[in-house]
Amino acid sequence: METILIVDDEKDLRFNLSNILKDEGYNAIAVGDGRKALNAVKKNSPNLVLLDMKLPEMDGMQILEKMKLIDKDLIIIMLTAYGNLNGAVKAMKLGAFDYLAKPFDNEELILVIKRALRTQYLAKEVETLKKRVGEKITAEELMGESPQIKQVLKQIKIIAPTNMTVILQGESGTGKELIAQMIHQESPRKNDPFIAIDCGAIPDTLAESELFGHEKGAFTGADAQKEGRFEEANGGTLFLDEITNLSSTTQRKLLRVIQERRLQHIGGKRSIKVDVRIIVATNINLSGAVRRGKFREDLFHRLNEFHISLPPLRERKDDIPHLAMRFLGGGNQELNKKIEGFSSDVMKLLLDYPWPGNVRELKNVVRKAVLLCDSNHIKPEHFPLDNIASTKKLEFQQDLDKGVSLKEITKKATGQIEKEAIEQALAKAGGNKSKTAKILKIDRMTLYSKMKEYQIRRL
DSSP states (O other): OOEEEEEOSOHHHHHHHHHHHHHTTOEEEEESSHHHHHHHHHHHOOSEEEEESSOSSSOHHHHHHHHHHHOTTOEEEEEESSOOHHHHHHHHHTTOOEEEESSOOHHHHHHHHHHHHHHHHHHHHHHHHHHTGGGTOOHHHHHOOSHHHHHHHHHHHHHTTSOOOEEEEOOTTSOHHHHHHHHHHTSTTTTSOEEEEEGGGSOHHHHHHHHHOBOTTSSTTOOSOBOOHHHHTTTSEEEEETGGGSOHHHHHHHHHHHHHSEEOOBTOOOOEEOOOEEEEEESSOHHHHHHTTSSOHHHHHHHTTEEEEOOOGGGOGGGHHHHHHHHHHHHHHHHTOOOOEEOHHHHHHHHHSOOTTHHHHHHHHHHHHHHHOOSSEEOGGGOSHHHHHTSSOOOOHHHHHHTOOHHHHHHHHHHHHHHHHHHHHHHHTTTOHHHHHHHHTOOHHHHHHHHHHTTOOOO
């Protein structure tokens, strides 16, 4: 759970922001002045700070500078009641990630926070890789050495040097963003920006502004001109994750920008030229979405210049021991531990488990096991998987009698586990779909798709 520090002298605003952030699943800490804010940064090491520009004793600029001395990588979003563009620009130069003008829209606030935390996560990943440059880290070390992954890496080498648009298709957690980054790093654009955006996290009301930017006064709350993600990625690569979540209207405008290589801000009249390589990702079959009328056919054909399918982890189990050891090393470094490896029982558990959450789930499970481990080797009691796997006994005797394939059995097992997980999350959330999606850490469109697939009725 990420910790967010709120620094504002308005008590009501601190209270409201704390509740909004807690509803989104964050740990919120709120203080009213600079001295308490600096102490909170030292004591709590927050992931992100919402910092008001105007505060008693020390103003926001002074606090910003002092916070950066404590933690140069701390992500700080400035809050201003004055829409002061000059002050916001100065704050950005001093290291602020972004700014919001009061009164701001709650959805916009959450969007900026999610984008900032995503940037922080990617920055840490890049820093880890930089530390290992001397070791000449290979793509195989990152992804694995199974035949399926070797085929994916071969495709990356073919497509990366071009400017062709790429569709990455794979289940959630299979590493689509990592593949997009690898394509960017192997391309002639590697020294220019790589900008990633989660289309499932953007409210429809903000999607166009987020992608294409807006002019001051274009809509309520637009207190200053703002560049969109296309402009931020100019010269580099724009990665659109879970693109099927964009509305039909936004899809149409996206198609025009990709075709014409030009855009207009919302409320603007000037045509802005952009040079961006597009990589998109989806966890559903995009051509199937076109047939069902869920995705524009013309946009699909424009994007479908090259296609890479990422296999789920259950279909490349040869990679599990390698990936588990890599995540163990990362957990040791992060948590200051010296765990040497996994017991044979744990490795069998890892290999037998179907991994519905794929590589992302494996990483999170290993990290949690490192935290809980109090010996030289991780043992079964340090893992939650035995509990997960035993929530429902999976019986396949009839299937085996018929001679069903192992692949079909694995798919059925994964489906039953996914279905039960969704049903339990729905019950926990009282039938609220938004809360259910948050519990499962997926977007609402994916939840609806899974409920339809498994014929789960609304509670």
